[in-house]
Structures are given as structure tokens and as C-alpha cells.
Amino acid sequence: MNNKIKRILPQLLTILFVILIFGFFTINAQVNMDNRGIDFGFGFLKQEASFDMQFTLLDYDGQDSYGWAYVVALLNTLLVSFLGIIFCTILGVIIGIARLSSNFLIKNSAAWYVEFFRNIPLLLQIFFWYYAALRALPLPETAEPWFGVTYMTIKGYFIPAMIWENLNIFVYCLLASFISIIFIRNYAKNLQEKEGKQLPLLYISLAILLVVPGLSFLLGGVTLNFEMPVLKQLSATSYTYDGGIGLPPELIALVLALSLYTSTFVAECVRAGIQGISKGQKEAAASVGLTPNQVLKLVIMPQALRIIIPPTTNQYLNLTKNSSLAAAIAYPDLVLVFAGTAMMQTGKAIEIVGITMLTYLTISLLIAALMNWYNKKIEIKEK
């Protein structure tokens, strides 16, 4: 009896405490909203947003609803995160491997890179790139082309736009080639397990990837043209580039800062992963007659990835959350557009901040769930 009370009483008290806090907040919120004449509800999502966004991936203008503005802003957030994740992975892997180099200079440069970018607050780095470094770029009319056709100017980075015809056929071909590669990989794995034969998988995959979409150009009627950015005069002294795609400086500053900052953490994960493999593994693999490439591919990488991937995903998650700093330099992301502009206009603080937080929470929990599933899958199953 005594034991039962000991178990149940603390739980009841905790639940009561939580309910009391939530109740207190709800009652206060109700009173406050009644006094200010605001009503709780999500009907505003269908109203006309009537504000403009400077940079969008989908078509959007002021006549669209708040709900659509939310979707467009979320896409902007995801775009920054996606670009940031790609660049920070590339940089992070290079720096992480460089930190293990036998070359004294490379090792130390990589170490200083990590110490340098890791210890400066991300917000300051974003400000530095946006307000100081990117402002030193040339004006559109004086900009020299990079790689012949792209222009890096103070107004953004202008690159040629791709104009597709029959894009869907190309995409189908791409998908078909991916699926066939997966099948061939499975077949090759079976073949190796049964007969010990190895297929040159890399070359076969590359060939399929090149040939099948390539055929769609020849036979499927797919064409690809480029629209070049062209200098256009807006007024007597103001120029810009017309046509092509213009990446705004906000996006560039954000992606630069996020990927440089996060790459230091990714580099540390990569280094820890590779160092975590004991030397004996390498020696054992070499002693059974594997070539150095096979040692890397079949013994080191599968084990190192097991250590590297979970913390790296955590860093990707951090990057996605940190992309909300976009609000500080007016890149139209979820926080700026939705929790900023939309909230000012509608005054629906609770709903909007709630939706924003829930969106980030959903992304985080989804990735965390994915990671747990992955961890379970790659766990070493001891017999």
C-alpha cells in the first residue's frame, strides 16, 4: 500500500503542476485576448496577405493568402537549409580528412580553420558576410563575369536559367535510371555472395546515369536552353541583370555563414569517426589480402560512417534551426515572413508563433525519428 502511494503521488503532483501552469496561461490568455478584442482561430490563414516577398521559389504576390505565404516562406527556409547542408558536408568532409593528414601544414591549417569559424557567433558571421564582405562587391555595370556567364555583384549572384522542354520525360528517365541502378546493385550483391564475382559497379552506374537521360535528349524530344543574364538599365545610374536567375545577397550571405560555421562541427564528427576505427581493423583487413581501396571501402568506411552519421545529422538539424537567423538580415524565411510580417499584420501572436515553433519541431522530430530508425538498422548485431 505504502509503495503504491509512493509511486502514484509524485506522478499525480507532477501532472497537477503541469495542468495548473497550462490552465493559468490559458485563462490569462483568454482574458487578455478578450480585453484586446482578439479572437483565437486559424481563419486568418485564408485571408489575403497583401505583403510582398523579395525572393520566392513558387509564384507568390500580395493577393495570395497567409497560408500560401507560409508555404512559400517555409520553402525558402528549406532552400537555405538544403544548400547549407550540401556545402557544409563537402567542406566538413574535406577539413575533417585534412585534420588527419600527415602533412604538418595541412593538418594545422585545418585545425585553425575549425578553431576560427567555430568560435565566432553565427549571427556575427552572417552580419559580416552580408553587411561587410558582400557590400564590397562591384556594381552590376562594372562586374566582371565569373566562368564567363555568371555575374557576382553587390545586388546578388546572377546565373543563367535553364529552360527545359519536355522536362517530365527527362525526369522519368532519371528516375528509371536510378531504379535500374538499385536493381543492378542488388543483383551484384547476390552475385558476389553466391559466386564471389565482383562487377565494376561504379562504371555501370555512371554509364546508366549518363546514357538513359542522354537518350531522352536524342529520342524523347527533350531540349535544354540557357537564358543568360543580360545587363539592363533601370535608371540613369542604376543597373541590374535581367533574365537568368538572381540569387539575392541575403541568400548568399546566409548559405556562406551557415555552411562555414557548421562545416567545422561536421569536420570534427568526421575526424572522430575515422579516428574511432582501431588500427587493428586496417591491419587485419590488409592481412587477409584486401587492396587499400577495398580496405577503405569495405572495412573502414562502413564502420566510420556508423560513428559519423548520427552526430552529423544532429549538426544538419542545428543548421536547419540556425537558418532562422535569416530574419536578422531580412531574407524572407519562415521566421521573418510568418513570425515577423504576418504577425505584425494580423496580431495573432499565439497562433503564429505556435505554428512557427511546431513547424521547426516537426522537422526536428521527423529527422530524429529517421535517425533512430537508421541507428537501429546499422547497429552491430552481436551474436
Place this chain on the structure above:
Amino acid sequence: MKNISFFQIQSKSPLTNMYMGSTLLSIAIFDVFVSSFLSVNITSFLPQNISTFLPLIIGFIGLGILRMEYTGIRLLDKVNKNINTNNFNAFLTLLIIFVVIKATPPALSWMILDANISGDSKEACTGTGACWTYIKVWFRRFMYGMYPNELHWRINSAFILVIALGFVGYFFKENLKKYLALYYVVIYPIIAFLIIYYLISGGSFGLVWVETGAWGGLSLTFIVSFFCLIFCFPLGMVLALGRRSNLPAVRYISVGYIEFWRGVPLITVLFMSSVMFPMFLPEDFFMDKLVRVIIAITLFEAAYCAEVIRGGLQALPRGQYDAAKSLGMGYWKMHIFVILPQALKLVIPGIANTFLALVKDTPLIFVVGLAEIAGMLALAKTNPKWLGFAMEGYIFAAIIFWIICYAMSKYSYNLENKYKTER
């Protein structure tokens, strides 16, 4: 990678190789050095493309000739072993050396040689380099925000007092050692809060009242991160114990709390503190913006703190729990006297890292209108008398933060090593 060299010249004596290689290498470095520091291109008679890459090629050949198995010459062997093991390494070595030589003169002249620091207005900055006058004039603002100049001694003395009290624990006598945790977790935060409140805010003891809106600069960064740390620690401890509790309701609530705050970005939490908190509080209840921000960051950081402490709790061997239970200790007795003292010692490096992240996050309070150092920079940048010095401002702030964070990360690294060997 194998030590294959295309430029290996088979010579009887390693000395010939050494002289040839080092001559070529010095020619290459000399060429880059001259073109970078004296802006004289000694190979200008060649086409431009070749002239640019010539030092790289010559240096590469030089290193290729230098690469030998073992010569007995100490310096040469060291070079070969560390920076010249194969072609790829040699190439990267050259690239790094040349980039450093090329980048030094512009950086040096901008930072020091062509920079100005004299005078007290924008007109004093005549050189092409940095304008450190700007930093000099705005220095007090960057450090103390809009806090009145003549009252800065109050911030300084408050900080000195708080830091001094933090070291009191070191001088505790043996018989007082058992109260150490009590001191740091309960008494010290209260005293520190009172000191900051009465000394920096003022309003009593004959001190002039300074509203929190005037606080700012680096001192605000310290105040916010200090309070968030000491408040989030006890909360995180409770949450960590809750997460490891075997009572389902307690466990699920703790897990929910931790996962919620870890899943949202700090910026939305700050938005919440500035627009949602006032809605959730009774109507006539006024709470200062700074206090709201500190509460919000504390709630946020407590979740991270809880995970760090949970790591420490999990690292303790099972036997400690069993031993405490077999002595007849209850849950609280066991945790307070056996588990927590050991676990907290384990998590000190982790807590230091959390604190580091916290310090790096504080510039964010800028988005809700508190002018800490990033906010002061934004203010100074738009001042019509001082337009166009964004670069200097951000570099200055970056240097300050870098020094603080680097020192802290080294310290936490040392702590980690210290406690690793003790166990």
C-alpha cells in the same frame, strides 16, 4: 598513397639533389615573395598564364627532387617526413605557403600599416586601411551599451564582485566542503542576482536608477549568459532526474519538455518571449523585457543542460546505485549524497560546452530589441556620422568573441582531460 615521383633524379649523392631542390624551391618562394611584398613581377617577360603558375611549377619540381628516402640530414628528413611525403602533399604544401605569402601584405596594410587610430571623428580616417578610430570612439558603447558613462564603475565593480564570489569556493575549509554544492546551486545565484540588481539597476542605497533598456554591449552578453547558466542548471538537473525516473508520468513530461525545447530554434523562443509571454501573464502584471528574455533562454537552455547531466548520470556505474540502495537510502538521499556529487563532477566539461554555446547564442537577443554587442554594432553602423565602417565593427566584435570562446573551449578541453585521468 605510394611515393611515386616523376621528377626523381637518380643521383649518386643526396647532397646534389638537396642543393638542386632547395635552390628551385627558394627561387619559387622568392618569386612569390617579391611579387607579393614589393609588387615586382620578375617573370613579367613570360605570358601571363605561365608567369602566374611558374612559381608553383618550379617549387613542385624542387620538392620532387628533394624527396628522398633517408639522407641523415635532420632538417631535410624532417621536411620530407612532414610536408613532402608525396606529390599531392607537396602541391598542397606549396599552395598553402603561397597563399599565406600572398595574403599577408594586404591584410597587414589594411589592419595596421594604412590604418588610423588617432583623432575622434570620421575625418581622422584618411588612410586606405581600417579606421580603428571608430572602434576607439565607440568602445564604451560596445562594452556598456547606452549605460551612462559616469556610472560604468557600477557595472565593473558588480562584475568583479560576482567573479570574486565565484572563487570563494576554492577557499572553503575542509569542514565546510560539504556545503559547496549548496553554495553554488542556491546561495551564489541569489547573491549574484542581488548584486547585479542593486548595483547595476540601482534605485536604492543612493544609486541612480538605470532602466534595463539602457543596458547593452558586451556586459549585457555576460549578464544574460551568466544568469541563464545559473538558473538553467538546477532546472536541467530536475529534468535529467525526471527523464531517468521510473515513474511514467514524470518521465514522459520530462521527455516532452526536453524534446520540445531542443526542437525549436532559439530565435522563435525569443519571439515567444517578446510577443507571447505578455499574453500568458495576468493583465496588470508587468515583466521587464530583459527578465522575459532571460526566462526564455533559461527554459530553452535547461533542456540542453538536462541532456548533458543525463549523460553524466548514465556514465555512473550501476554499482553506485546498488550500493546506495543496499545502505537503505531512499531516492532523494541516494541522489543527493551519492549519485549527483559524482555525476556533476563528470559533466563539468559538458556544462562548460553548453555555456560556450550559450555565450555564442546571446547576440540573438538583438532580434527582440536588446542592444547587446551585435545590436550596438547595428546602431553604430547606421549613425550618419559614422557610415561605412561595418567591416571594422564586425571584425572587432569577432575578435572579442573569438578570444572569449577560444579560451573557454580550451579550458573545457583541459577540464575534460583532467577528469578523464582522475577516474
